[in-house]
Amino acid sequence: MSSTAEKEKPLFNPVAHVGGVTFEGVNVLVEDWIQCWDSEHPLLDIGCGNCKNTIQALDAGARVYATELSIDTVNALILQYSLRPELSFHHLSLPENIPFNDCTFSGILCSEVFHFLNHAELIATVWELHRLLISGGKAVITCCSENAKFLEPIDLKEQRAKQRQKRPDYFTPIENILEIEREIFAVVPPTQEALDIYELHKQILPKPYFNVFNSGQLAMLFERMGFVIEKITTGPAPQYPLWDHGENDQVRLIARKK
Numbered sequence: 464m465s466s467t468a469e470k471e472k473p474l475f476n477p478v479a480h481v482g483g484v485t486f487e488g489v490n491v492l493v494e495d496w497i498q499c500w501d502s503e504h505p506l507l508d509i510g511c512g513n514c515k516n517t518i519q520a521l522d523a524g525a526r527v528y529a530t531e532l533s534i535d536t537v538n539a540l541i542l543q544y545s546l547r548p549e550l551s552f553h554h555l556s557l558p559e560n561i562p563f564n565d566c567t568f569s570g571i572l573c574s575e576v577f578h579f580l581n582h583a584e585l586i587a588t589v590w591e592l593h594r595l596l597i598s599g600g601k602a603v604i605t606c607c608s609e610n611a612k613f614l615e616p617i618d619l620k621e622q623r624a625k626q627r628q629k630r631p632d633y634f635t636p637i638e639n640i641l642e643i644e645r646e647i648f649a650v651v652p653p654t655q656e657a658l659d660i661y662e663l664h665k666q667i668l669p670k671p672y673f674n675v676f677n678s679g680q681l682a683m684l685f686e687r688m689g690f691v692i693e694k695i696t697t698g699p700a701p702q703y704p705l706w707d708h709g710e711n712d713q714v715r716l717i718a719r720k721k
């Protein structure tokens with residue numbers, strides 16, 4: 464394939480059900496997740512999408528439980544990958560439907576799922592991650608940052624900083640992300656690409672709200688829930704289906720259960 468064709472290859476695909484997009488590459492922290500495998504306690508991939516991360520972990524010799532939001536998607540994944548002893552698919556919906564026992568997993572990947580959760584769902588989810596992990600097991604998380612470049616035309620970041628001063632532990636989601644995108648377009652007239660992405664968002668968002676994260680605040684939540692922070696940083700995410708990309712679009716977190 465020529466380098467031009469490589470460039471044109473989409474970095475994401477809509478998932479078959481409503482729940483975002485799934486990415487063509489693996490997660491930037493995939494190796495950290497795979498290294499959690501201790502030959503005894505399996506890895507968990509929450510919201511596995513097209514399973515690229517799961518497959519990389521399987522190829523490295525790990526046992527993996529991969530989960531998705533709808534039963535139809537789980538059935539489609541089973542047909543696509545056919546079951547192997549070291550791979551199983553499960554229906555899981557954060558935070559309330561998590562069909563696993565306490566202290567089951569040595570590593571949990573939650574790649575680009577947190578931004579679909581509101582405050583209450585997020586708190587319950589981090590609590591569940593703690594419950595599912597063995598002592599010393601790790602949660603590996605990536606999600607959209609409040610520093611994402613596409614948000615810069617509006618003063619959302621400043622508003623959120625003020626909100627955090629009043630309630631430092633409250634994760635205020637964007638109540639209606641499509642409305643915010645329309646606000647952005649009123650400030651910076653959209654290109655055709657931006658309009659196409661907006662149309663995609665209309666189809667794929669599971670709920671109207673969307674959370675963008677402050678890395679310090681997310682790390683504080685994990686600390687309070689009994690984790691030690693091993694990594695908290697931001698970085699670029701050129702794969703995000705956005706019309707404008709920056710150097711700090713993604714929050715990256717690795718947290719170890721004490």
Ligand SMILES: C[S@@+](CC[C@H](N)C(=O)[O-])C[C@H]1O[C@@H](n2cnc3c(N)ncnc32)[C@H](O)[C@@H]1O
Binds near residue numbers: 490512531
């Ligand atoms: C942006 S996609 C990321 C897919 C995959 N992890 C990847 O990195 O390519 C988000 C995934 O999270 C799943 N998801 C969204 N909300 C969820 C929830 N409340 N509980 C579990 N999974 C959820 C969606 O089904 C979707 O596959």
